[in-house]
Amino acid sequence: MATSGQASGGRRDARLTEQGIYTAALRLIDADGVGALSMRKLAAVLGVNPMSLYHHVPNKAALLRGVKNLIAAQFRPRVDGGIWQEQLYRFARDFRALAHQHPNLIVHSLASPDFIEPEDPFWTGLTGILTRAGVPATEVAAVGAVLTSLFSGFLLAEGNGTLGRLAVLQPTPTAGPATASSADAGGDRNFTFAVQTLIAGIEAHLPR
Incomplete structure (x- = not known):
């Protein structure tokens, strides 16, 4: 009889590798959100018995950690070349792009205290x-x-819609209605302003 994680004939079932499990879980999260993820639903997607998953992932919390690590490994910031201000902008831009690819996971993960690990x-x-x-x-x-906290807050506000909602509010009761171009709801202008603000803060903090 084939053991868990192995197909008949002793061949390892590619669906039950860590890569296969976490990739399938990420697809479910991207489609339906973290709340919709369950071991039973994941097993159905993989076409395996739900109990076989527990030989590889003990619970949903461990599953989410594995998916988070999968995404973290995909982040390869392009920071070589240029002055540090340009490097920081590219770094933030690349991480934001990754967050936009997997918004459900990122919004959930930003609420976790161990989302960013030292390594x-x-x-x-x-x-x-x-x-x-x-x-x-x-x-x-x-x-x-501090920068991580501020940038995480920006991504969270962007991901849950707070940034877009506030960006179109009228600044005063007598002001005319904000337009999409002036408020730049959901666009890149707010992001650029946020990074420029972070850069200015670092520059002010540097020893003179």
């Missing part, structure tokens, strides 16, 4: 940029933590 490409890339910018070594982690 993740996000953290190593960001702290590398800050080091090249001239942030003192004793302050790189603190500055990186």
